[in-house]
Amino acid sequence: MKIKLLLASLIYAGLSTPSLAAQSSPALMPYPASLQQQQGRFVIPQALNWSVTGLSDTRVALLKTQLQQGLATQLVDGDKNLALHIQVENPTTSTYPKLGEDESYRLSIDAQGIKIEAPTALGALRAAQTLRQLAFAQNGELPYVSIQDSPRFPWRGLMVDSARHFMPLDAIYRQLDGMASAKLNVFHWHLTDDQGWRLASKAYPKLQELASDGLFYTQQEIQQVVEYARQLGIRVVPEFDVPGHATAIATAYPELISQPGPYQLERHWGVFEPLLDPSNPEVYKFIDTLVGEIASLFPDPYLHIGGDEINPKQWQQSEAIAAYMAKHQLADHHQLHTHFNAKVQKILARHGKKMMGWDEIFHPDLPKDIMIQSWQGLDSLAQTAMAGYQGLLSTGFYIDQPQQTAYHYRNEPIPANDFIAPTIGADTQWQQWQFEMPRLKGSAVTGEFVLYTQADGSHQGYIRVNKQQTRMLKDIQRKGPLTRFWLDTWMGPMQFDVSLQKAEQIDGRILIGNTPYAVKGKQLASGNGGENAPKVAKPAQFDEKFAHNILGGEATIWSEIVTGDNLDLRIWPRLYAVAERFWSPQALTDKDDMYRRLAIMQDYGTQVGLAYQTQQQAGFQALVSEGTDISPLYTLAELVEQAQYYTRHHLKYQADAYHHGERLDRFVDFLPAESLALVAFNQGITQVKPTQSPTLLQLDSQLANWQQQLPAIQKLVGAHQELQPLSKLVDDLEQSLLLSRQIVANCRQAVMTADQAQPLRKQLWQLAEAKQEIVIGLAHSAERLLDRCSH
Structure with a gap:
């Protein structure tokens, strides 16, 4: 509640930029495709006559519970003086949601009451969620509206990893309730990995007996989750990883693995060696039997096989596999992997299942009905789509990473052909630089960028990161000796704050989200005009006629440093913004209005049963003695944030704490992904004009x-x-x-020069370094203010 009140106070103080129209529009997420608001409000009586046609009794009961709570009224069955009528125009006997099924609806509210019309049951369920949101915090009144709505993408998912840390069933049910409230329609359940097998098998019981630590879902529990999701209009897609991420299988059945055991469950996080043996016929029998069991539990046509992050070492060391490859004329491990996937695909097909997997399973020899989920990004997704395969985007929606919600909100599943070639005139000055950004774990990020400065002082810039396609740089600025620009990457927003005054070296930093990283590099060339200017490679254009092959996306919550005790806090409320990207029109991009609505969804999510507020409270309370006032910790949580990207993971790796035994109950583990209080404060900073005191006084x-x-x-x-x-x-x-207060005081007096600003900036950079896996977000806000107050 404190965050919401702060955001509201700053908006009403005139410190943020949403238009009057945006401020008066209903706080809905996802926002409808079409909403017309009229004068007037419908007062909800204590008892409301309602009727429903075309829905099953179970779904009617579910809606009754949801709407009675959301509308704060008693719904009374009747056919006279109806104030709420829900009509499904084309009832069907099939109740399991289908990919591409019509989810459109019409919702109108006027003096006569509320009317919902939908072609299908799914549309009626989605309309009910909009109605619940409309009623939230409205003091028993509903605005007169006319809404016509339908989703932009048919596949709108959330993947939850129950393998690395087991997620209790109550946490799973909460996520389903939250998903329904956000109109998400696919629950992707990651059930097997190196650290655990979570699905009970009757045919291979040692999987749960030896490879689960006793933490697994029974088949009855699985069926109950699937049924509950079905009632909410949510499909459930299981993930069963083969041939890699297989240490749990190796622990239970080492005879199926490419190198002899024994094995034990992996307690560390990362990519490990055990691989199923493609030359062993028993492997395919194992897969066939398990797929049969899984198919009996999960009615969805898709089964996710993982298929990613293959370390070929075991295959390369096996004489039996070498002989098998020679027999089948397989030149390398890539061909062996494709050969294996083709055999698995045929097994799935015999059980009525379509194969789904990560980027690595893509190969033109596989049938076109497989689904590719991309963690490698838009370049990979575009290649998949233009080859005629259906795909989903997850890059940019990895919500196990703490990230700015605006970063997720900018992420677009359809690749954009928005490249603008550089303009090089006779007076154009250009510089070409090479850079390297060492990471805390893994190889350094490397690349080249080119900056162009035109005679009128305007800038253009282009960059290639890790040999990916050329991207355009955004918001190139010069602040004294500092050159700043940014772009979105798979790591998050990547902002360069660099001094390019010395050709032999780059000085400065790169921010990945809120976390500073060192950067080094040198100038490759510089000059004037077009002669000898570096050639900027135009990225491959996405052929938009294949856009229909991109079916949407999935947010992913991997659980290396997530448990059931903070799962909701790590997902919500920002998943509402991701859901909006999947549902709402592409043109809806106003991040300030998104944050306005997200601040309200912060409270709304608790009404639908999400536990992020209680999880934070319990986590904070456990850090102090019983009865201690924890409100100071809430204040601290407004001013600091988790180090973003995978910085926390990498710091744990450096400290030899990147494993299952690491504590996940510290202060940092109960911070939200982003401080909405600082978001509101930063919105105020955008309105600052030096020496003009009203805004500065508010800050x-x-x-x-x-x-x-x-x-x-x-x-x-x-x-x-x-x-x-x-x-x-x-x-x-x-x-x-x-x-921060010193900068405000200086700003009220005069515009600072770059020389005056530089020592303040240096101090702020030092204060913004990650400590205890935490970054002082206020230090970044203070630098924003410094930029507004200097030239």
Whole structure:
């Protein structure tokens, strides 16, 4: 509630940019395709006559429960004086949701009441969610509206990883309720991996006996989840990983693996060696039997086989596999993998299943009805689609990474042909640079960028990262010696803050989300005009006639550092914004209005049963002695954020803590992915004009409020052992608040020069370094303010 109130206070103070129309529009997510609002409001009575035609009794009962709660009324069955009527125009006997089934609806509210019309049951279910959102925080009144709505994409999913950390059933049911409220329609359930097998098998019981630590779902529990999801209009797609991510299989049945065992469950996170043996006929019998069991539990036509991250070492060391490859004329492990997938695909087909997998399963020899889920990005997805295969985007929707919600919201499943070639005139100055960004784990990120400066001072820029296709740089700015630009990447927003004054070296940093990384590099060439100017390779164009092959996307929540105790907090409420990208028109891109609505969804999600607020409260309370006031921790959580991208994972790897035994109950584990309080504060900063005090006074008032609460934070941290590792972070937060107020004071007096701003910027950069896997988000906000107040 505190976050919502802060955001509202800043908006009403005139510190954010949504238009009046946007502010007055209903706070719906996903936003409908068409909404017309009329004058007037329908007052909801204490008892509301309603009728439903074309829905099963079970779904009618479900809707009655949801709508009575959402509308705060008693629904009374009747056929006279109806105030709520739900009509399904084409009832069918098939109740399991189908890919591509019509989910459109019409919803109208006027003086006579509420009317929902939909061609199918799914459309009626989606309309009911819109009605619930419309009623939220409306004090018993509904605006008169006319809505016509349908989804942009037919596949709108959430993948939950129950393998690395087991997710209790109550957590799974909550996610289904949340998905329904966001009009998501596919629950992708990741059930097997190196760290555990979570699906009970009658044919191969050692899978759950030896490879689950006793944490698995019975077949009856699986069936109950599938049935509950079906009632909500959600398909359930299981993932059963082959041939890699197979340590759990190796633990139970080592005879199926390419190298002899024994094996034990993997306790660390990463990519490991065990691979099923494609030369062993028993492997295909194993897969066939398991697919039969899985098919009996999951009625969906798709079965996800994983198929990613194959480490070929075991295959390359096996004499039996070498002989098998020679017999089948397979030149390398890539061909062996394709050969294996082709055999698995035929097994699935015999059981009435279509193969689904990650990018690595793609091969033109496989039938066109397979589904490719892309974690490698738009280039890979475009290749899949233009080859005639159906695909989904997950890159950019990896919500196990803490990221800015705006980053997910900008992510677009259909590749855009928006490349603009550089303009090179006689007076154009250009520079070509090579850079390298070492990561905390894995190989460094490398690339080249080219900057063009025109005679009028305008800038263009282009970049290739890790030999991917050329991308255009955004918002190229010069701030004294600092050159700044950014682009979205698979890691998150990638912002360069660099000094290019020395040809022999780049000075500065790269921000991945909110986390600074070192950068090094050198100038390759520079010059004027077109002679010797570097050639910017135009990226391959996506043929839009294949756009129909991109069916949507899935958000993914991998569980290396996620448990059932913070699952909701790591997913919501930002999944509402991802759901909007999948459902709503492509043209809906106003991030400020998205954040306005998201602040309201922050509270709405609790009404539908999501537990992120109670999870945060319980997590914070466990860090202090019983009865201690934890409100200072909420204030601290407004000013700091988890280090974004996979920085937390990589820091744990460096500390030899990247494993199942690592504690996940510290303060950082109960921070949301993004501070909406800082989002609101940053919206205010965009309105700052130096020496003009009203906006600056509002910002200073908020900073002073935070500053006044700092002693309570310091006292709490000092008094509790679990919080004491945050002491240095809190000291730096104190300095961040002092610097922020100093910048406000300076800004009220005059525009600062670059030389005056530079020492302040240097201090803010130091304060923004990750500590305890946390970044002081306020330090970034203060630098935004510094940029507004200097030239």
